[in-house]
Amino acid sequence: MQTVETLIEKLDYLPPEQREDIRRAYYFAEQAHEGQYRRSGDPYIVHPLAVGKILADMHMDAQSVEAALLHDVIEDTHVSKEDVTGAFGEIVADLVDGVSKIGAIKFESKAEAQAENFRKMVLAMTKDIRVILVKLADRLHNMRTLGVLHPTKRRRIALETLEIYAPIANRLGMNNIRVELEDLSFSHMYPMRSARIKKATKTSRGNRKDMVSRIQEAIENRLDRDGLKGRVVGREKHLYSIYSKMKTQRKPFNEIMDVYGFRIVVDSVDMCYRVLGAIHNLYKPIPGRFKDYIAIPKANGYQSLHTTLIGMNGVPIELQIRTEEMDAMANNGIAAHWLYKSDPDPAGGAQNRAKEWLKGLLEMQQRAGNSQDFLETVKIDLFPDEVYVFTPKGNILELPTGATPVDFAYAVHTDVGNSCVAARLDHRLVPLSTPIQSGQTIKIITAPGACPNPAWLSFVTTAKARANIRHFLKNQRRSESVSLGHRLLDKALSSFDLALESIPPDHITTALTEAGFKTLDDLLEDIGLGNQMAQIAARRMLPHDGEATNPDSNKPKPLVIRGTEGMVIALAKCCRPIPGDSVMGHLSSGRGMVIHRDNCKNIASELKDNPEKCLSVEWAKDFVGEYAVDLRVQMENERGALASLASLISQADANIETINIKEKDAHLSVVSLRISIRDRVHLAKTIRRMRTQKAVNRIVRVRN
The missing domain is CATH 3.10.20.30 (Beta-grasp domain)
Known part of the structure; x- marks a missing residue:
């Protein structure tokens, strides 16, 4: 049975008084979890103790190890955050709280709860990066002991680990933890595939032994000959990476395992490049397969020289060359900051990069609509090549x-x-x-x-671009809806000889309360989006003695549309109205206003069913833009007739968007055209120009 003493032994890098604090945290947690057991039947304290040991192996500081021992007390016992603060200080309490899930809130779905928990953890991470290190250690131990759960639950947790936690470990450069999380997730999600690849890897390792040792010997001999110091180690591919490569590259297991991986670890950056030169003299490099991550490190701080060579008997060899610090950095990432405290902080760059990344996450979190949007956005951001x-x-x-x-x-x-x-x-x-x-x-x-x-x-x-575009469009749509809503309400009030500005504030407040809105802008937005009728909102705002004003005594003027309203005014695709046409507006719920020609079948049926949603509109005098019009042209089958028709349309300064031809009979064809024009006058000129073509018999503008 593991005890606190085995943990304390691992903490010999900490001063005695800090080790005493950790021992105190263990007894505090043991007492809090008294009577609680894991699914395996072990006392619950076994789990926090194991998480503490994982962090001790990373040489994490005392506060992180204390937080690891206490990480479930707020969530799973009667202990509150205030109790932890009183006993161990605010920093440890914040770390524990950051790792704890949101227990009190009930969510509609598991996905929503997962997203909200993740959002909370990210906010805590941005304050203190150690939150995620404790969480990764917690997840790692849970994955190691996942076997006792029901297969469905195992798969769900494994998928979450693959989608979120393994990529986060990768993003923070913690390769050792990422590899173990991926392999454990793979074995729980696809037990049979994992077992077969594991067996095949063992077999191939035996067959490859001879080749590996020959290549390693050749590399070591070349380094000795050139007086270069470095240790050469063979690189094992882990199960999940073999499976991923087989899947994405559609290659069989043998082809993936045909590549031999080696790593040369040296003592200085200068030596990396000298070793590279020596190795390129030994084996021919494959063009285009050399990457210099020392000059340009990866986002997670990873540094190495990568090259692929053709070795003896045409065998491909993948080689990484790096220094001891880079090796530590590649395996432990941001945790190398604590693991190699004696050095002048080799992970300083990774610390800064992680902080930059978290700053970006915070920005995205502020712009995301909800937790699930945010989680999806982060997932996109976690898989960068x-x-x-x-x-x-x-x-x-x-x-x-x-x-x-x-x-x-x-x-x-x-x-x-x-x-x-x-x-x-x-x-x-x-x-x-x-x-x-x-x-x-x-x-x-x-x-x-x-x-x-x-x-x-x-x-x-990129997640940043996606979040910012969505945020801008959401705000733009709101401002456009508010503006349209203002005009619709003004128009409704004008039939009572009133304007919005002339209505007393207390009447507006009453109307807002009745309609269930907090601010006038919220009401205007709802009117602009077509969810709320402007006439009803106007009647709510009337002074009570002003009811006598007869709304029909002076007919309201039509609403003028200018074309600058943006997304909340759309032109109907059924009848394709253009400036100059006689038009009607239809308030479509959630979309705003859709403009139809007044002889459109769809607006006629709406006028019959929902007359209050239809209102008269007219084009502004200075309306500019290009509008699509559908024409049907009946013409005789003559050589070159279509080409000269297209030329006439072009001469009329109109543009053909789509064209479709159907033969009516041996002599006639029907050409369906969609052309873009400026207004009715421009359309009339274009049709007149088209009629000069002798082969044209008839031109009709398509309605519905």
């Missing part, structure tokens, strides 16, 4: 593979992303959806009045 690009000033920025100039613009600054209109890749103008390649120089062109386009969401890859 990086490309490295240059700013015009020569600074290096790191982005995930598949990133576009829009991602780059948001990585530089939110305002740059919001006002981005075009981009130059290596001085060439490219579409904003172009994927960026490593080594390219990017210049973003901005314009003062520009704003994000909803279509960007279909191609951006």
